[in-house]
Amino acid sequence: MAKPNKTETGEKLTRQREAVLGVIREREDHPTANDIFAAARQRLPGISYATVYNSLRFLKAAGLVHEIKFGDSASRYDRETDRHDHALCSQCGKLVDFDLPQAAELMKAAARRSKFKPESVHLTLKGVCPDCCD
Amino acid sequence: MAKPNKTETGEKLTRQREAVLGVIREREDHPTANDIFAAARQRLPGISYATVYNSLRFLKAAGLVHEIKFGDSASRYDRETDRHDHALCSQCGKLVDFDLPQAAELMKAAARRSKFKPESVHLTLKGVCPDCCD
DNA sequence: CGGCTAATTTAGAGTTAGTCTAAATTCAAT
């Protein structure tokens, strides 16, 4: 049996979970669960749809991947797990990561206005990406 | 026949659309399409599910209601159509509107970082609402 | 090692939220 790999924090990384994580880490873009399923099947032909979802949930809980949800269509997954913001192109749908350095103050300002005890802020810019602009 | 009501910009407001709009305008909270369907049925017993969705789409396009989507679960609808932000309670799920006056600069900052031509920014604070805090 | 228990995976059924279709109805304008 292959040695049981572990995450840095000690969780079990099965072959299936490794395959899913591998797919996400190799991609520059933000694949959907379906994209990941297709790619994971190349590496591990028997892997099932449900397992991809289970693995995504597990990896997310372990902090190894990040899930991005917009109301429309499917969740995207991101190998970048540090806090960051997103820009979504209204023409081609491209999704780009960026970081807003003022995020911490922003969260405080939002907390003040809303009277909530803040946990996180999520900011999305909608607009037209450089490629679609010309 | 009842006189055909119109929106300020001249679109037709059928009985069904009026019922849906009425439901949203009367509520302080942010109902889902399903909630709206149930409430609209009280006013207009024959109204169908599909019509509620059609009406919501129409009213949204006419700028009379605002749709809020989080990845999880169903879209919420909001009678407040001016730009604003949301705070979502991580304990009870309550959704609160608030406005961040620095939104315009924020959009510019996000546009600079991402190189997108900006159209709108959407900000969501996740945290614990005052009711859940005590 | 051999057995035990818990965790994981699988296939496929089920669920949720919303869209689509085609027929019927309503409408506004001739």
Added chain:
DNA sequence: ATTGAATTTAGACTAACTCTAAATTAGCCG
């Protein structure tokens, strides 16, 4: 009244997940 466009309806359909129950696999104990 007639006509053509817009709207509504019921119900079938779809996408994206989630759940279930059975099978497999894995870590642990003696």
